[in-house]
Amino acid sequence: MSAPLPYGWTEHISPNGQPYYYNVNTKASNIRRALIRTDKKEKPLVKIQIPGTEWIRVKTTEGNVFYSHKVNKQSVWVVPAEIKDAVEELERQEAQAPPDIAMEIDRVKNEVAEAVKRKAEDTLPTTSKKAKTEAEKESDEEEEEEEEEEWQKEAAAQLAAEAEQEKRRVEEEKRKVQEAKAEEQRLRADLSVEEARAMFKTLLREKDINPLHPWDIALPKFVNDPRYVLLASVSARREAFDEYCRERSRELRQETVKKETLDPKEEFERFLQAEVKSTRTSWSDFRRTWKKDRRFYGWGRDDREREKKFKEWIRELGEKKRAAAQKAEADFFALLREHNVGQDGQAWKDVKKGLVNDPRYDAVGSSSLREELFNTFLKGTTTTSQAEVSTPVASAPVTEASYEEQQKRRKERAQQAVQERENKVRADMERVESEIGRTREVGQKEEGEVLFKTMLVDAVRDPQVTWQIVVPLLSADPRFQNSRLPQKMQIALFQAHVDHLRAKHMDALHALFETNAPKLTSTFDSLPLESMLTSMPVTRLGYDIRSLEREFERWQRERSTNCRKAFDEMLAENAFIEFWGKLRKIGGEGVDGGVKADDEGRAEDEGEAGGGKVDMKTLASKVDVGEIERVLKNDKRYEMFAHIPEQRTQWIRLYLSELPPPKFSVHI
Numbered sequence: 125m126s127a128p129l130p131y132g133w134t135e136h137i138s139p140n141g142q143p144y145y146y147n148v149n150t151k152a153s154n155i156r157r158a159l160i161r162t163d164k165k166e167k168p169l170v171k172i173q174i175p176g177t178e179w180i181r182v183k184t185t186e187g188n189v190f191y192s193h194k195v196n197k198q199s200v201w202v203v204p205a206e207i208k209d210a211v212e213e214l215e216r217q218e219a220q221a222p223p224d225i226a227m228e229i230d231r232v233k234n235e236v237a238e239a240v241k242r243k244a245e246d247t248l249p250t251t252s253k254k255a256k257t258e259a260e261k262e263s264d265e266e267e268e269e270e271e272e273e274e275w276q277k278e279a280a281a282q283l284a285a286e287a288e289q290e291k292r293r294v295e296e297e298k299r300k301v302q303e304a305k306a307e308e309q310r311l312r313a314d315l316s317v318e319e320a321r322a323m324f325k326t327l328l329r330e331k332d333i334n335p336l337h338p339w340d341i342a343l344p345k346f347v348n349d350p351r352y353v354l355l356a357s358v359s360a361r362r363e364a365f366d367e368y369c370r371e372r373s374r375e376l377r378q379e380t381v382k383k384e385t386l387d388p389k390e391e392f393e394r395f396l397q398a399e400v401k402s403t404r405t406s407w408s409d410f411r412r413t414w415k416k417d418r419r420f421y422g423w424g425r426d427d428r429e430r431e432k433k434f435k436e437w438i439r440e441l442g443e444k445k446r447a448a449a450q451k452a453e454a455d456f457f458a459l460l461r462e463h464n465v466g467q468d469g470q471a472w473k474d475v476k477k478g479l480v481n482d483p484r485y486d487a488v489g490s491s492s493l494r495e496e497l498f499n500t501f502l503k504g505t506t507t508t509s510q511a512e513v514s515t516p517v518a519s520a521p522v523t524e525a526s527y528e529e530q531q532k533r534r535k536e537r538a539q540q541a542v543q544e545r546e547n548k549v550r551a552d553m554e555r556v557e558s559e560i561g562r563t564r565e566v567g568q569k570e571e572g573e574v575l576f577k578t579m580l581v582d583a584v585r586d587p588q589v590t591w592q593i594v595v596p597l598l599s600a601d602p603r604f605q606n607s608r609l610p611q612k613m614q615i616a617l618f619q620a621h622v623d624h625l626r627a628k629h630m631d632a633l634h635a636l637f638e639t640n641a642p643k644l645t646s647t648f649d650s651l652p653l654e655s656m657l658t659s660m661p662v663t664r665l666g667y668d669i670r671s672l673e674r675e676f677e678r679w680q681r682e683r684s685t686n687c688r689k690a691f692d693e694m695l696a697e698n699a700f701i702e703f704w705g706k707l708r709k710i711g712g713e714g715v716d717g718g719v720k721a722d723d724e725g726r727a728e729d730e731g732e733a734g735g736g737k738v739d740m741k742t743l744a745s746k747v748d749v750g751e752i753e754r755v756l757k758n759d760k761r762y763e764m765f766a767h768i769p770e771q772r773t774q775w776i777r778l779y780l781s782e783l784p785p786p787k788f789s790v791h792i
Contacts (some may be wrong), residue, residue: 133158174214177207181214209371303606320354321364327351328368335369335376381600388423392430393505395419403442407431418602426608427568452487453497458486460501570610573617579603587625588666591618624666633661637679644684644769648673687764691772694761695779701752706786749776 132148144155162351170183174191182199183189191207192199315323331346339362346352395417400410411427414420421521424430459482465475472495479485488494566638579601584594598604607614636659640651653669656662662672695701751775756762765772 127159153559172214174207174210177210179204179207179210181211216627223660225785227710276590302535315354317355317360321367323351323354323361324364325368325371328365329372333368333372335372339365387610391419392423392433396434400434400437400441403438403445405438407434410434421606422602425606447756452484455484456488456497457501460498465498465501557561568608572607573605576607576609576617577612577621580618584618584621585625587622587629587664591615594618629661629664633665636661637676641676641680643767644680644687644764646680648676651676687761690761691765692779693773694759695776698755700755701780702783704752706783749773749780752780753778 129145134146134148135143136146137143144153145158146153147158166184166186166188168182169185172183174181178194179191180194181189182192188201189200190199191203191211221719264586327346327349331349333342333345342365352361355364395414399414411420411430420430424433459479460475463475463478475498476485485494488497518619532640579598583598583601609617636656637651640646640656653672656672657667657669664669667675753762753773762772
């Protein structure tokens, strides 16, 4: 029975009875039978004894790893639990100190040589009465052993070559490292500290290191350069790096200022040429669109000067467009003359086919204008030809003169109409501009104040700064240079801004006092002065310990006054005090002699009038100051004066004495 065919092959019989084989994948036929390719058997490659155990770690030719027990002849793919720690220790040692490849190759060579020697010393087996199949089996095993020996020799040779290559690579790396160290030592010996610092900065400039990036982010960009090690310590390199960042940032700022200090007028003109392309653009629309652009407000004392320059550019742009249009029309007429256009019966749609490819045709932007110019050209040629062939010679001058006179009168009427229209438009524009001017002054003043306040918020953050100190700092700001506000108003706005800053920091300082001195009895010495002197409000206000003490005493006096007012407000708000305090001012038993008691009350509770009445004044007299204090004891405004209880009681008595008697209704 023949061996099975490999996957994808099928067997067929030809018409003459010859078998052939077809491959589905390659679409090819062959009369030879395809055989299944048998891969070489996976064999052990490297064996390593696990220290302290009877196990060995085996790596196969396919890269697989398994563990074998030499005594029990047991092999497993996973690490046994009993040798797990030993295997981890072995792997850790291999990671820290890789084994010498050359020694391993020698060991493999020795094993192969010993195996070959043992095989040569072994005698041939004696003839036995075993079957022929056993002899064939032994020959197969011998062939496999020979193949294994050849494979081991090849593996040993390959490992030897790799070891030799690795050895050369290591030696080359060592040589390069030694050369680099020698070069480094030579450079360090030849250079001073300042020269090394200068070369390190040159390295940073060549790498174009961003001065805004921190050291950790910028380091990978230049750490591999030999000049990196010119400075001996990391701290020296970081110091040079910080110095480079400061210098480079200063240079970039100066370049920016230099760009900004270019001729503002030329910049404004280039701005107009780039953004204003149409003569129909109005100043109001242009200003509304670009008023926040630096190119717009960087030149000119005010909007009036910018508007004047804008209108000059509009007129210049109109003249350029008008000249370009006239040139395009003249070139178009020249184009028509070159193509002998003017014969009777010619249509524009037929003529334009021969003119499309000429640039002078496209120079006239509108198709309707091209046709109109074509008709004008035809009329001109027709009139000229008729004048040339007309028979009456005497009538020609008269006709020509009358035509010129008509053209002159038409031109005069057109000029007069244009002049009247211009006068009317000019009058309307003057009226509108006067109204706009009045409105603009108000708007510019408000806008100027807003811009000036914004500039102060951006530039002035110290409440102790003065106007004389801050003016040189603000002079570089275009918002200060272009401000039309009078100096008196500028000083007033500056003072208001500084007062606002001072008030904000003062509120923060008072909140700090409130936190650390919650009671009226708190003294300045009880405050945490060390931390308060370094706090933001105190440093911003520029207070020393004496100034801080004066401010605390002033705040404490003001707080005592406010607490006293709050105490009186508390008494006035309390309904209990108002009711019983006023009731004590009633004479006798009141208006009707008392209040009728409950009918079920006891006899001894009846009043002298016999009607079971209760004297309210008697009840009010029983409500003393102690009762009132029990009602007020949970109020914070009452507790603030716990350190002076006698004075607090005196205030309550004084308030009760000043209460008026109650007002009774006339219907009672």
